[in-house]
Amino acid sequence: MKLFQRKQPDQTAALAQSASAAGQPSAEQITAKAIISSIDEGLILLSADGVITVFNPAAARITGWNTEEAINLNFLSIFRLVDSQDRELKEAGNPVVDAIKNRQPDKTDTFSIVTKHGEKLNLDLSVMPMEQGTLLVFRDITDRKKQDAEKTDFISTASHEMRTPVTAIDGYLGLLANPTTATIDERAKGYVEKAQSNVKHLGQLFQDLLDTTKADDNRINARPVPLNATEVAKGAVNDLSAKAAQKNLQLTYDAGQTLQPIYLILADRDQLLEVLYNIIENAIKYTAQGGVAVSVDGDDSKVRFKIQDTGVGITPEDLPHLFQKFYRIDNSDTREIGGTGLGLYLSKKLVDNMKGRIFVESVPSKGSAFFVELPRISEAEAKLATQTTPPLPPPPVQESTAPTLDQPVAPTVQINPPESIAPQA
Ligand SMILES: Nc1ncnc2c1ncn2[C@@H]1O[C@H](COP(=O)(O)OP(=O)(O)OP(=O)(O)O)[C@@H](O)[C@H]1O
Numbered sequence: 001m002k003l004f005q006r007k008q009p010d011q012t013a014a015l016a017q018s019a020s021a022a023g024q025p026s027a028e029q030i031t032a033k034a035i036i037s038s039i040d041e042g043l044i045l046l047s048a049d050g051v052i053t054v055f056n057p058a059a060a061r062i063t064g065w066n067t068e069e070a071i072n073l074n075f076l077s078i079f080r081l082v083d084s085q086d087r088e089l090k091e092a093g094n095p096v097v098d099a100i101k102n103r104q105p106d107k108t109d110t111f112s113i114v115t116k117h118g119e120k121l122n123l124d125l126s127v128m129p130m131e132q133g134t135l136l137v138f139r140d141i142t143d144r145k146k147q148d149a150e151k152t153d154f155i156s157t158a159s160h161e162m163r164t165p166v167t168a169i170d171g172y173l174g175l176l177a178n179p180t181t182a183t184i185d186e187r188a189k190g191y192v193e194k195a196q197s198n199v200k201h202l203g204q205l206f207q208d209l210l211d212t213t214k215a216d217d218n219r220i221n222a223r224p225v226p227l228n229a230t231e232v233a234k235g236a237v238n239d240l241s242a243k244a245a246q247k248n249l250q251l252t253y254d255a256g257q258t259l260q261p262i263y264l265i266l267a268d269r270d271q272l273l274e275v276l277y278n279i280i281e282n283a284i285k286y287t288a289q290g291g292v293a294v295s296v297d298g299d300d301s302k303v304r305f306k307i308q309d310t311g312v313g314i315t316p317e318d319l320p321h322l323f324q325k326f327y328r329i330d331n332s333d334t335r336e337i338g339g340t341g342l343g344l345y346l347s348k349k350l351v352d353n354m355k356g357r358i359f360v361e362s363v364p365s366k367g368s369a370f371f372v373e374l375p376r377i378s379e380a381e382a383k384l385a386t387q388t389t390p391p392l393p394p395p396p397v398q399e400s401t402a403p404t405l406d407q408p409v410a411p412t413v414q415i416n417p418p419e420s421i422a423p424q425a
Pocket residue numbers: 208278282283284286309311312313314322327328329330334338339340341342343344345368
């Protein structure tokens with residue numbers, strides 16, 4: 001696409017001009033023009049080859065270019081998008097160029113525009129391929145992004161600070177529950193177990209909030225290594241089988257009928273496991289009877305994990321919202337089940353970061369199938385990646401919050417002096 005390439009005015013299809021081209025504009029054309037001029041969203045219509053044919057006043061206000069300047073220019077010359085790392089998107093990765101090429105609609109809020117005056121504004125942008133051309137609708141969300149960043153910062157600091165005392169409480173409860181470090185009666189033991197399970201939940205919640213803020217800030221530090229997808233899936237099934245058994249559910253790895261090829265992927269093992277755990281734990285949580293089957297299949301270009309359950313299912317109205325932050329379905333089947341609505345949000349962020357796709361199919365009251373698709377790599381690519389993977393950095397030094405015998409402990413509890421104390425995790 002050529003920048004600053006002006007088309008002859010008579011070749012353009014500016015809506016306003018074409019309205020009057022065939023004589024008097026119709027009532028519908030006048031109404032359309034009034035709406036386009038008065039809406040708060042920036043609206044740009046492009047011809048099939050990316051030339052601006054309609055540029056409404058809101059588009060002029062946001063971009064800093066006036067309508068006369070913009071009309072007949074290739075959009076790339078004035079609709080200058082940059083990504084989160086401030087890289088200008090000429091062709092590769094530009095959502096408008098992609099939509100024009102692929103004829104697929106797109107909606108994104110991850111890009112910014114550089115205005116005529118050099119200012120950078122965050123945009124909420126929808127790109128819609130039309131019969132002849134492409135429609136861009138956008139809003140300036142710089143203020144909202146700033147508020148979001150402040151909120152994220154607050155949540156991140158608060159959850160980080162709160163995690164420290166929670167870890168300490170967990171440690172003390174571990175000491176209490178351990179007969180070699182404390183003596184308590186059976187009734188107290190029951191209370192301690194309940195407190196322990198709740199404090200673990202609280203700790204997990206703070207961890208999820210921290211992970212969420214990291215994901216929101218694009219601070220997911222992945223260390224991708226070649227992995228055998230089948231082995232990772234089997235490992236996740238193994239790790240969670242006790243949890244399923246507690247609910248009398250079958251959790252199985254379904255190897256299929258035919259001999260499976262080796263499905264290799266490039267991913268951070270811990271992050272992939274976190275995604276699989278989140279989905280499998282959900283499947284267990286939202287299934288009352290029956291079971292959960294995990295399987296892996298794929299083709300030349302991708303590998304697909306499938307987690308199928310026989311649980312409560314999800315209605316078509318809820319399906320599009322499942323991966324939103326804090327989204328939980330509130331109905332009689334799910335009301336009593338605890339959760340925060342962060343698991344799937346985080347999973348999607350992680351899968352996006354792996355250049356993959358996560359999606360779901362479901363039949364209410366019958367069950368759901370969650371899918372994670374990741375790019376497949378060849379054995380040669382795996383070998384190359386193994387040779388080029390840098391060594392692991394040293395583990396971060398962690399502040400110790402574990403209680404010791406010197407620290408004060410609730411006076412009503414008798415602490416047995418052990419030789420060494422290792423609080424339960
Ligand atoms: N397998 C499933 N079957 C039915 N509903 C599900 C399933 N998985 C997720 N959901 C619905 O999607 C919602 C969002 O799931 P998500 O994992 O993000 O949150 P959560 O499980 O409620 O809490 P947590 O943050 O602790 O994971 C759930 O509250 C539940 O209503």
